[in-house]
Amino acid sequence: MSEKQFLGKCAIVTGGTRGIGKAIVLELARRGANVAFNYAKSAEEAEKLKAEITSMGVKCFTSQCDVAKTDSVAEFVKQVTAEFGTVDFLVNNAGITRDQLILRMKEEDWDAVINTNLKGAWNFAKAVLRPMMRNENGGSILNISSISGIVGMIGQTNYSASKAGMIGLTKALAKEIASRKITVNALALGLIETDMAQEMNAEYREKILSQIPLGRLGNVQEVAEIACFLLSDSARYITGQVIQVDGGLAM
Numbered sequence: 001m002s003e004k005q006f007l008g009k010c011a012i013v014t015g016g017t018r019g020i021g022k023a024i025v026l027e028l029a030r031r032g033a034n035v036a037f038n039y040a041k042s043a044e045e046a047e048k049l050k051a052e053i054t055s056m057g058v059k060c061f062t063s064q065c066d067v068a069k070t071d072s073v074a075e076f077v078k079q080v081t082a083e084f085g086t087v088d089f090l091v092n093n094a095g096i097t098r099d100q101l102i103l104r105m106k107e108e109d110w111d112a113v114i115n116t117n118l119k120g121a122w123n124f125a126k127a128v129l130r131p132m133m134r135n136e137n138g139g140s141i142l143n144i145s146s147i148s149g150i151v152g153m154i155g156q157t158n159y160s161a162s163k164a165g166m167i168g169l170t171k172a173l174a175k176e177i178a179s180r181k182i183t184v185n186a187l188a189l190g191l192i193e194t195d196m197a198q199e200m201n202a203e204y205r206e207k208i209l210s211q212i213p214l215g216r217l218g219n220v221q222e223v224a225e226i227a228c229f230l231l232s233d234s235a236r237y238i239t240g241q242v243i244q245v246d247g248g249l250a251m
């Protein structure tokens with residue numbers, strides 16, 4: 001594999017300012033891709049990351065764009081396409097939690113999580129399809145889901161439903177657009193060391209940690225490398241799959 005395997009490729013990563021999204025943005029850029037990413041609030045972090053990426057000799061585009069807003073997403077993708085010429089890769093990474101037992105969960109917590117995690121992925125997939133379909137070699141879409149969407153987790157009726165929804169979206173879309181050489185896969189992540197994992201109740205986090213066969217949390221760099229593999233030419237014959245990256249937690 002050449003170090004700059006993604007030279008000339010153009011990628012969009014949603015929620016690129018922190019955690020897993022940031023690691024994927026940096027790894028794509030290291031491998032030579034032009035990278036666009038959006039964010040919700042972290043304008044300062046976005047500008048810093050943009051400077052880091054452009055210093056690697058690739059193009060970078062960033063702006064604030066709420067993934068839940070269909071029109072804003074369409075506009076963001078339009079701007080990226082104008083800047084880069086096309087889109088080869090989409091990583092639907094932006095996500096939030098609003099954990100609470102269902103009896104105490106507010107309707108707005110349900111709506112925020114479903115709209116960000118699930119509708120956000122649908123918005124971006126829909127918006128990138130036209131430019132991707134024009135590529136001779138199609139493209140790759142990767143949805144960042146969670147084992148919470150496979151096994152269900154207490155306090156996460158909203159989050160588990162959103163992440164299970166992403167798995168359904170992955171499979172339906174994979175079938176729908178396979179003939180255009182576009183692959184669609186998902187990662188079902190376990191516990192990865194980021195701000196989101198820090199927000200977890202400490203006792204619950206320790207309990208989960210004790211149940212992970214590999215005995216540790218995952219790190220963002222290992223997720224980024226697996227993401228790059230699934231986006232790459234080496235994975236052109238993989239589509240509609242959900243790959244668990246969880247240290248064996250949900251075996």
Ligand code: NDP
Nearest residue numbers: 015017018019020040041042066067095146189192194196
């Ligand atoms: P972080 O909370 O560290 O980062 C979330 C990113 O998403 C930020 O860049 C944030 O932008 C962005 N974002 C949030 N809401 C929106 C929105 N409405 N519009 C645009 N951008 C938004 O999350 P992680 O890196 O931990 O998680 C990334 C993905 O991985 C999520 O989908 C999560 O569900 C999934 N995942 C994470 C696990 C973990 O253990 N960490 C486990 C399983 C799945 P800003 O900085 O502006 O707020």
